[in-house]
Structure formats: C-alpha cells, structure tokens
Amino acid sequence: MKQIAIISGKGGTGKTTLSASLSYLFQNPVMSDCDVDASNLHLLLSPVELKQSYEYYGGKKAEIDYEKCTNCGICKDTCRFEAIDFQQDKYVINEYACEGCKLCVLTCPEKAIKLVENLAGYYYESKSPKGVLVHGDLNPGEETSGGLVAEIRKKSFSVGENLKKDVIIIDGAPGIGCPATSSVAGVNYAIIVTEPTLSGFHDLQRAVETLKKMRVKFGVVINKFDLNESVSSSLEEWCFSENIDLLGKIPFDEMVNLATREAKPIILYEDSISSKYIKSIYQKISQILFNK
Amino acid sequence: MHHMYITTVEGEINLSLKIAILSGKGGTGKTTVSTNLAKVLSKNMKVLLLDADVEEPNDHLFYNVTFEEEKSVDVLIPKVNKETCILCGLCARECQFGAINVFEKGVLVFQNLCHGCGVCSKICPVRAIDEEPKSLGKLKFGKTDFFDFGMGLLNIGEPSGVRIIRELKKYISDDYDVTIIDAPPGTSCPVVEVLQKVDFAVLVTESSPFGLHDLKLAISLVKEMEIPYGVVINRYDPAFAELTKYLEGEKIPLLMKIDFDKKIAKWYSEGKLIVDQSEELLRSFELLYENITEVFA
Numbered sequence: 001m002k003q004i005a006i007i008s009g010k011g012g013t014g015k016t017t018l019s020a021s022l023s024y025l026f027q028n029p030v031m032s033d034c035d036v037d038a039s040n041l042h043l044l045l046s047p048v049e050l051k052q053s054y055e056y057y058g059g060k061k062a063e064i065d066y067e068k069c070t071n072c073g074i075c076k077d078t079c080r081f082e083a084i085d086f087q088q089d090k091y092v093i094n095e096y097a098c099e100g101c102k103l104c105v106l107t108c109p110e111k112a113i114k115l116v117e118n119l120a121g122y123y124y125e126s127k128s129p130k131g132v133l134v135h136g137d138l139n140p141g142e143e144t145s146g147g148l149v150a151e152i153r154k155k156s157f158s159v160g161e162n163l164k165k166d167v168i169i170i171d172g173a174p175g176i177g178c179p180a181t182s183s184v185a186g187v188n189y190a191i192i193v194t195e196p197t198l199s200g201f202h203d204l205q206r207a208v209e210t211l212k213k214m215r216v217k218f219g220v221v222i223n224k225f226d227l228n229e230s231v232s233s234s235l236e237e238w239c240f241s242e243n244i245d246l247l248g249k250i251p252f253d254e255m256v257n258l259a260t261r262e263a264k265p266i267i268l269y270e271d272s273i274s275s276k277y278i279k280s281i282y283q284k285i286s287q288i289l290f291n292k
Numbered sequence: 293m294h295h296m297y298i299t300t301v302e303g304e305i306n307l308s309l310k311i312a313i314l315s316g317k318g319g320t321g322k323t324t325v326s327t328n329l330a331k332v333l334s335k336n337m338k339v340l341l342l343d344a345d346v347e348e349p350n351d352h353l354f355y356n357v358t359f360e361e362e363k364s365v366d367v368l369i370p371k372v373n374k375e376t377c378i379l380c381g382l383c384a385r386e387c388q389f390g391a392i393n394v395f396e397k398g399v400l401v402f403q404n405l406c407h408g409c410g411v412c413s414k415i416c417p418v419r420a421i422d423e424e425p426k427s428l429g430k431l432k433f434g435k436t437d438f439f440d441f442g443m444g445l446l447n448i449g450e451p452s453g454v455r456i457i458r459e460l461k462k463y464i465s466d467d468y469d470v471t472i473i474d475a476p477p478g479t480s481c482p483v484v485e486v487l488q489k490v491d492f493a494v495l496v497t498e499s500s501p502f503g504l505h506d507l508k509l510a511i512s513l514v515k516e517m518e519i520p521y522g523v524v525i526n527r528y529d530p531a532f533a534e535l536t537k538y539l540e541g542e543k544i545p546l547l548m549k550i551d552f553d554k555k556i557a558k559w560y561s562e563g564k565l566i567v568d569q570s571e572e573l574l575r576s577f578e579l580l581y582e583n584i585t586e587v588f589a
Contacts, residue, residue: 009348011318011477016502037478038316038506059388080368080409082458096484096517101388101409115388140513143481146451174318174477175347178451197561199323199350206348209448227554228561252554260500261532 001160002289003187005034007172007180009203013193014223017256018278019171020044020265023130025282030163031128032156032170033135034149034183036121041171042135045128046263056136056151058120058144060100062093068112075104075113096141120144123152125159132159146178153182167289176210184211189289190218191247196225196232204235208244219245219288221281224252245288248281250274308466310473311584312486312519315496316506318477321526321550322496324560325580326474327354328567330439332577337469339439342460344486345476346429346444346453353563357441359434365444365456366425367408372399376420383412383421404451429456433463440468457485479513487514492588493521494547494580499529504538511544522547522587524580545587548580 006019019041023031033041042048062083064075069091076084076091083097084104105113120143123136134156138145156168172183172190184190190211194204204220211218220239225232232249239246253274259266267275313326322345330341343351370383370392381394391405392412403426413421429446442463444456453476464471475486487493493514497507507523514521522545525535529552539546550556550573559569567574 008318010350012320012498037480038318038502038509040317040502040505043501043505078410094488096481096488099407099409101407101411102386103409103411103414106386106411106415137509138480140479140509141481141484141516143454143484145478145480176448177347177446177453177482179478179480180347181449181451195561198353198563199348199560202350202353203348206448213449224557227557231561257500257529257531260502263501 001165001168002189003168003170004285004289005170005172005184005187005190006193007184007190007207008174008193009176009207010194010200011174013195013200014250015174015193016040016044016171017260017266018191018193018221018223019169021267021275021278022282022285023169024265024267025279026167026169026286028166029131030156030160030165030168031130031133032152032168033133034152034170034179035173036136036138036145036148036152036179037173039135039137042126042128042133043263044260044265045130045133047129048133049127050124051127052125054123054155055119056121056123056148058118058142058147060115061095061098061118062100062104062113063116064091064093065112065114066090068110070110072109074107074109078103078107099143121148123148123155125155131165132163134159145173146182149173149179149182176206181210181214184214184216187216189285190216191221191285192218193221193223194235195223196228196235198231201231201235201238208242219247219284221247222249225249226251247284248277250277307491308468308471309492309588310464310471310490311492311494312473312475312490313494313496314475314483314486314510315477316479316510317497317502320496320498320503321524322474322477323350324526324566325494325496325524326472327351328565328573328577329580330472331565332567332574333470333581334438338467340463340468340471341439341441342463342471342473343443344457344460344473344482346446346456346460346482347476349443349445351474352441352443354565355436355441357434357436359432361433362430364427364430365459367406367428367455368410368423369403369406369408369426370401370412371422371424372401373420373422374398376418378418378420380417382415382417386411386415404449429453431456431460452481454481454485457482479509483513484517487517487519490519492584493519494524494584495521496524496526497535498527499525499532499535499552501534504535520588522583524548524550526550527552545583547583547587548576550576
C-alpha cells in the first residue's frame with residue numbers, strides 16, 4: 001500500500017480539489033483528511049455516512065485547587081508560556097496558552113495544581129462513494145493538531161491494511177509546522193500544489209525546503225497557471241533549476257466552483273477543462289508509485 | 293475615518309485598536325485584507341502591521357520594507373552532563389512531550405519535541421541538566437513607506453510558531469492608533485496566540501462550501517474567546533447564496549464584499565496592492581474600517 005500526501009505551503013491553492021479528484025481516479029483508495037483545522041474533503045465526497053467516531057485527547061492542562069492555593073505567585077513566575085495571569089484576587093490558568101508541561105505542578109509549594117486530561121477533538125471513520133474516509137475535527141482553539149493528524153494517519157493505515165487497499169490519499173495541512181509535517185512524515189510521495197502568485201512562489205520554496213529536510217520524495221503541481229503566465233514560467237524554471245519534478249499545470253476553470261457547490265470532485269465533470277489535466281497528473285503519479 | 297478614542301475626565305484616550313485578520317480556510321485573502329487595510333489607514337493614522345503567519349509570511353512581498361532590527365527567538369533546550377547524570381530516568385518520566393529519553397547508555401534529547409518548559413532541569417535530583425538556547429526562528433522589524441511593519445519567520449523543520457507570535461506581539465504599543473495582525477490559517481494554537489488580547493477580529497472567507505464550513509469554525513473560536521468580530525467575503529459569488537443567508541440568519545455583521553474578478557487575482561499575483569489599482573476598492577476598504585469601528589463601538 002502506497003501513501004500519497006497532497007500539501008501546499010500556502011493555503012487555498014487547491015489541495016482538497018486535487019485530493020478528491022485523485023480519490024476518484026485511483027481504483028482502490030482510502031481517503032485521509034489531515035487538515036484537521038479546516039477539514040473539507042468530506043464536502044466533495046458526498047454522501048458521507050459516519051460509521052464510527054473516536055475521541056482525541058491532546059496535551060493535558062493545569063488546574064488550580066483554590067482550597068489549597070495561597071496566592072504565592074510562584075507558578076506565574078516560573079511558567080515559561082505566560083499561561084498564568086493574576087486576575088482580580090487570584091491566579092488563573094489561561095487554558096489557551098497552557099501547554100500542559102507540569103512545571104507549575106512541580107513548583108507549587110502547596111501542591112495545589114494538577115494536570116487534567118483534555119478532550120481536544122474527534123476523528124471519524126466514514127463511508128463515502130469511493131470507500132472509507134478517515135477525517136477529524138480539532139476543537140477550535142486547541143493545540144497539538146499534529147497529534148490528531150498522527151491518529152488519523154494511523155487509523156487510515158489500519159483501515160487500508162484490513163481492506164487491502166492500494167493507496168492512501170492524504171489531504172494535508174497547509175504551512176510547514178507540525179500539522180503539515182505530520183501529514184507527510186513517512187509517505188511514499190508528496191504533491192505540492194502551488195499557484196502562480198508571488199506569495200505562492202515564496203511559500204512553495206519553504207515547503208520544498210521542509211520536504212527536502214524530511215527526505216520525502218515529491219513533485220509540484222501549478223494550479224490556475226494561466227492567472228499569471230509569467231509568474232508561472234518563473235515557477236517552472238525554478239523547479240527545473242532545482243531538479244524538481246513538475247507533475248503538471250492546471251488552468252483556471254470556472255467549473256471548479258460549480259463542482260464544489262454541487263459537492264462533487266471536478267474530475268466527474270468530463271467536459272471541464274481541468275479534468276483532462278488532472279488525469280495526466282494522475283498518470284504521472286501512478287507511474288512514479290506503481291511503475292505503470 | 294479617524295482613530296478610535298474615548299473621552300474621560302483626563303481627556304481623550306487613544307484606544308489603540310488591535311485588529312486580527314483571520315480565516316479558518318487558507319487562501320481566502322487574509323494577506324490581501326491586511327496589506328490593503330494597512331495602506332488605507334496609514335493615510336491619517338499611525339499604523340503597525342504584524343505578519344503573524346510565521347510558517348508562510350507574505351505581507352512583505354507587497355511593500356518595500358526597510359528592516360531595522362532582526363532578532364532570534366530562542367527556546368531553552370536541555371543539555372545533559374554525562375559526568376553527573378545517574379541515569380535515574382526521572383526527567384523522561386516527567387517530560388510531557390516525550391522529548392527526553394533515558395537508556396542504559398545515556399540520555400537522548402529530541403529537540404523538535406521539546407517545548408522548552410524547563411521541567412527536566414528543574415526536577416533532576418543531581419542537577420545534571422543545564423539549558424542552552426536553540427533558535428526557533430526570527431523576528432524582523434522595520435518600516436514600509438507608509439507604516440511600521442514586523443514579521444516572524446519560523447525556521448524550516450520547527451514544529452510550532454506560537455512562541456514567535458508571542459514575541460512578535462510585543463511590538464504592539466499604545467503609540468499606534470491601530471495595529472493589524474495577519475494571522476495564520478486554521479483555528480488552532482497559533483491563531484489563538486494571535487487572538488489573545490486583540491480588540492476585534494476580521495474573519496475573511498470566500499463564497500464556497502469550504503469557505504462557509506471553515507468560517508463556522510473560526511466563528512466558534514472568536515465567540516468562545518469573546519472577541520467582537522465581523523466577516524469579509526472575498527471572491528464573492530452570488531451563486532453561492534448559503535453564505536450570505538447564514539450571516540443574515542445568525543445576525544453576523546458583513547463588513548465588506550470583494551467580488552470575484554480575474555483582474556484582482558492578477559494584481560495579487562504580481563504583489564500589487566489592489567487599493568492602488570482601483571478607486572472603487574480603495575473606497576470599499578475605507579468603508580471596511582468604518583464598519584469595524586461601528587461594530588466595535
């Protein structure tokens with residue numbers, strides 16, 4: 001079983017649109033939506049029917065027992081995350097800033113602080129017309145999204161093994177931080193989707209550096225290349241000079257908006273301009289992955 | 293268009309408004325709103341623009357920035373003294389992040405998992421753990437031709453930019469009439485760090501089911517943090533009526549709509565400010581600020 005991750009440094013370049021279309025082109029895939037801050041893949045694989053949901057516990061959080069607290073303030077002075085504030089007449093934990101490191105627990109002379117479990121989100125196994133979709137939602141405001149991504153990856157893998165799937169298609173998180181790197185860790189191949197804008201170019205370079213550092217094999221897709229053909233050709237030249245595989249370019253296509261509104265991947269619109277470009281990208285990827 | 297102030301017995305106090313620009317979904321136009329709003333406001337206000345999308349900052353691509361200051365943001369990571377370590381394993385048991393491991397032959401620190409909290413050095417019974425700084429990224433601060441500008445940049449391979457955002461926000465001061473903070477996408481910890489102690493949140497979305505789905509997540513976050521907010525629809529498309537229907541139904545203030553236009557996409561792609569290209573867009577950004585102050589008041 002092969003794993004492919006679709007990522008992008010910059011958000012909104014078309015990861016989910018491409019992921020959903022590839023899900024329809026591969027014969028026997030498991031879909032894995034790892035963009036847990038903004039999970040959208042299920043919106044293009046409808047109807048999605050929830051089969052099972054699992055709780056995700058993230059890092060713990062500190063909690064003060066005010067029966068024991070003497071307002072000495074040692075916790076506030078030692079916390080390195082500025083997560084303890086003095087409000088009105090007492091010390092309070094800022095749960096958004098608390099990283100659950102336990103330093104305050106260990107330094108409190110009254111043993112008035114403990115760490116408590118924290119339900120940070122859920123992940124799900126769902127049924128879609130193209131097979132199993134594993135996805136999740138991090139509760140807004142939570143940390144450790146990389147941890148939830150890792151759980152989704154594990155679940156996708158065991159589902160794939162059990163059902164003898166050929167490929168896991170991972171719709172990754174944007175950026176270069178922990179959710180993004182957890183989405184691509186250990187995959188067979190990554191696709192970076194970029195766009196011909198100065199921002200897209202800038203973010204592509206940082207995504208490429210990240211993947212090189214992680215030693216992940218990858219190629220690049222330029223989406224909406226005709227919105228600015230001159231930036232697009234600089235992107236192409238840069239990829240060539242860096243010896244990076246350019247898997248293909250996809251033109252701007254108004255049908256994509258329509259397809260999204262109708263909750264379908266663009267590949268199902270056979271007359272659309274972009275679908276034939278996506279098919280040729282698919283062929284290149286399957287050649288790379290399966291030598292066919 | 294003027295800065296916000298309140299009148300007290302001591303006279304007028306500048307409110308020094310802090311506005312965060314965010315979006316659940318990436319690529320909806322946070323950078324467009326941030327960079328153009330900053331330009332428009334700088335005409336008669338003292339403005340600070342902070343690019344807090346430290347994984348992929350882009351605001352600087354739209355301005356000539358003269359950077360005057362650059363400093364590293366460090367985290368303190370453990371350094372174990374082999375001579376004194378008795379391999380008791382207490383550090384590994386207490387570390388909440390799995391960042392320090394003790395084996396028969398020694399101690400291994402996984403730097404990328406370390407949050408720099410200091411627990412291991414604090415609890416080591418033989419004081420065998422010192423700490424040394426490791427750079428997570430950097431802050432750059434300077435000026436554009438119109439306003440002050442700061443940005444953070446996470447080093448490649450580092451997992452989290454939260455600490456960089458926290459340090460970046462220390463450039464905020466009452467000297468500015470208004471501070472605009474361009475947030476990273478999503479709704480998790482880096483976005484929360486941006487939202488701490490801001491006065492107003494502008495949620496940028498787009499006319500699509502993705503935009504609406506992720507907007508709802510962003511709304512639940514700002515509601516939970518009790519931050520006043522309003523919505524900007526970018527690439528507005530009347531064919532997707534659910535979005536405006538939702539806003540009307542929930543009585544959520546719509547601050548501005550930017551129609552979908554290939555010209556705008558082209559200007560953005562070239563690093564041009566759209567308010568410099570079109571009088572109409574300039575006026576709608578002026579109106580955006582008026583709407584923000586109205587909702588805020």
